[in-house]
Amino acid sequence: MADFGNLLSQEQLQLLVQIRARLIExxxxxxxxxxxxxxxxxxxxxxxxxxxxxxxxxxxxxxSKVEAALCQLELGLYGIxxxxxxxxxxxxLVKDPAEQRCAKCAAKSV
Numbered sequence: 001m002a003d004f005g006n007l008l009s010q011e012q013l014q015l016l017v018q019i020r021a022r023l024i025e026x027x028x029x030x031x032x033x034x035x036x037x038x039x040x041x042x043x044x045x046x047x048x049x050x051x052x053x054x055x056x057x058x059x060x061x062x063x064s065k066v067e068a069a070l071c072q073l074e075l076g077l078y079g080i081x082x083x084x085x086x087x088x089x090x091x092x093l094v095k096d097p098a099e100q101r102c103a104k105c106a107a108k109s110v
Contacts, residue, residue: 004078004097008070011097015063016040022056040067065098081105 020036023044028051035043041060048060072078079088083105092099092106101109 004093005070005073007097008066008073012063012066012070015059015066019056019059019063022053022059023051026051026053026056062098065100068100069098083108 016036019041020033023033023036028047032044032047035047041063045060048057069078072080079093080086081088081102082100084102086102086104088099088102092103
């Protein structure tokens with residue numbers, strides 16, 4: 001599963017760059033950019049309501065999912081459905097390495 005870890009880490013870095021660029025476009029102060037650098041989306045989440053921007057929220061949401069998957073990888077829980085705790089199908093993980101649910105549970109949440 002090292003390949004998934006590399007894919008997720010690369011996406012995490014790309015998302016941080018995109019979020020930073022979007023915050024700059026929206027006129028965010030340097031202190032907010034520093035929080036992003038030091039704490040990721042956890043550091044800026046309380047400030048996001050000041051920037052009602054769909055693109056920014058989408059990037060932050062995706063980053064949260066990627067970071068959750070990286071955390072699961074570190075804990076040895078990667079690829080386990082967050083709802084039923086069964087294995088997530090490999091096809092789903094290949095399609096989206098940050099996937100949190102098996103096909104059955106994903107279908108229920110729609």
